[in-house]
Amino acid sequence: MSEPVVVVGAGPAGLMLACELAMRDVPAVLVDIHPTQRAEAPAMAINAGTLEMLDQRGLAAGLREGTVTFPEVRFADLRLAFEKVQGPREPTHMVLQSRLEKVLIDRAVELGVDLRWATRLTGFEEAADGSGVTVTLASDAGEEQLRCRYLVGCDGRESIVRKQAGIDYVGDDWVIVRGIVGDVAINREDVAPEQYGLSYTDNGDQFLGAPLSPDVMRVFSAEFSTEPPEFEDGPATLEQLGDAVKRLTGKELKATEAHWLQHYSIVTRNAEQYRKGRVFIAGDAAHVHYPYNGQGLGTAIGDAVNLGWKIAAEVHGWAPADLLDSYHVERHLAGRLACMNIQAQLALLYPRPLARYMREMMGEFLKFDEVNVFLAEIVTNLGPAVPIAYEGVPEPVEGDRLLGRRLPKVQIKTADGDMGVAETLQSGRGVLLDLSGDASAQEESGWPTASTWSAPKPGTDLPGTLLLRPDGCVAWHDGGGWGQDELRTALRTWFGAPTG
Structure with a gap:
């Protein structure tokens, strides 16, 4: 086997990245300190942007x-006019992180990822000539040194990779939210009406109760205004959860057993660098924040989808200059906006009575469509737009709603039958999507890393021809005055020199 890419951490970011590499014939070794998949995975929402990225695969x-x-x-607690986002788009679905991880594990195994449970990264050293990284792994079988092309830390908030790489984790030191999350056994008839769904106290504290089955419920408490007494060393208990639920809902929690519970406290961090030489970080290792709107999962999956094809391009020798550097540029922006918008949301909730005027002012801002669309795209991982600009090429038309974004969920008719745009990306290659009917895009056939799909134009206002990167991002289209010369520039920028 040629030198692999080593990915540390089998959470959503690590699993998705390993799949992105393996589908492009890049050997991946994925290591995780846990003996098997964790049941204690708190995330439970997959938003529109995340679903679109998963649909692409x-x-x-x-x-x-x-x-x-x-x-x-x-x-x-302010409703956004999601229908104003260019669509069609999907609503947020309640999907447990453990369920998503199981899908990704199955896919990784199918693709031949070398998945090593109960294995710990103890150290690494980048070669003096910058040609690779040697990692040291420890398991019950002993210690092993493994040479790899790149090392990617997807190993969470306390990332060993990030710390040993000397990357600063910048953010707020103060803890604004504390709570308990977990799954409890409870008879559906014993659940009080106040314990279903999401609710807020007058102080902005939150409670979420979501049935997972007739006798299991996911519970989530978030307390801003006080430091509850149960936040001490040691595992969370059913009694502590019951006290929190009583404080937040006014009703007793009649759970009979805890399947799992954990305390959590949230700080906000965004790493100063997402790349250092041949070492990268992604997911919570790169950014961490309060879990709101499904943004944690979405930002982690977005990191993996952005990085995977770029590493593969380097491995296979067709990457244009600075392609790998664009990972930090694009994803650091996404991490910064995720941290910023979630901190702003917390400020609107806590302390809720004092934030009344701020919420009223935000209500006035939301009367403007541009504000609604910007916030709705950010909180559903449909944004931010990837910054797309080309040297020597005029700037795109101001207000372009396609460039740097994924296309809406539209159906097209092709020689292979009707399909969604996302299906054209399932090979992991870029796509030159020709909806014009005049086959002009067929002239650009010298880039085998980007496939061409010809289809009649659907009943939408999409341009006639669009270039999609392998992550689904629109890198060029002919609807803003750009022509074939700009298309060739875009192809060279993202897919290197033509080979045909």
Whole structure:
């Protein structure tokens, strides 16, 4: 086997990245300190942007089955006009992180990822000539040194990779939210009406109760205004959860058993660098914040989808200059905006009575469509737009709603039958999507890393021809005055020199 890419941490970011590499014939070794997949995975929402990224790899269909959808998109406790986002788009689905991880584990195994449970990274050293990284791994079988092309830390908030790489984790030191999350056994008839769904106290504290089955419920408490007495060393208990639920809902929690519970406290951090030489970080290792709107999962999956094809391009020798550096540029922006908007949402909630005027002012701002669209895209991982600019090429038309974003969920007709745009990306290659009917895009056939799909223009206002990067991002289209010369520039920028 040629030198692999080593990914540390089998959470959503690590699993998705390993799949992104393996589907492009890049050997991946994925290591995780846990003996098997963790049940204690607190995330439970997959938003529109995350579903679109998973659809691009054919992974989302099964996740939708049997799920509950959230009826609204909110910024703190303010409703956003999600229907104003260019669509069609999907609502947020209640999908447990453990269910998503199982789908990704199955896919990783199918693709031949070398998945090593109960294995710990103890150290690494980059070669003096910058040609690779040697990692030291420890397991019950002993210690092993492994040479790899790149090392990617997806190992969470306390990332060993980030710390040993000397990357600063910048953010707020103060803890604004504390709570308990977990799954409890409870008879559905014993659940009080106040314990279903999401609710807020007058102080902005939150409670979420979500049935997972007739006798299991996911519970989530978030207390801003006080430091509850149970936040001490040691595991969370059912008694502590019961006290929190009584404080937040006014009703006793009649749970009979805790399947798992954990204390959590949230700080906000965004790493100063997402790349240092041949070492990268992604997911919570790169950014961490309060879990709101499904943004934690979405930002982690976004990191993996952005980085995977760029590493593969380097491995296979066709990457243009600075392609790997664009990972930090694009994803650091996404991490910064995730941290910023969530901190702003917390400020609107806590302390709720004192934030009344700020919420009223935000209500006035939300009367402007541009504000609604910007916030709705950010909190559903449909934004931010990737900054797209080309040297020597005029700037795109101001207000372009396609460039740097994924296309809406539209159906097209192709020689292979009707399909969604996302299906054209399932090979992991870029796509030159020709909807014009005049086959002008067929002239650009010298880039085998980007496939061309010709289809009649759907009943939408999409341009006639669009270039999509492998992550689904629109890198060029002919609707803003750009022509074939700009298309060739875009192809060279993202796919290197033509070979045909």
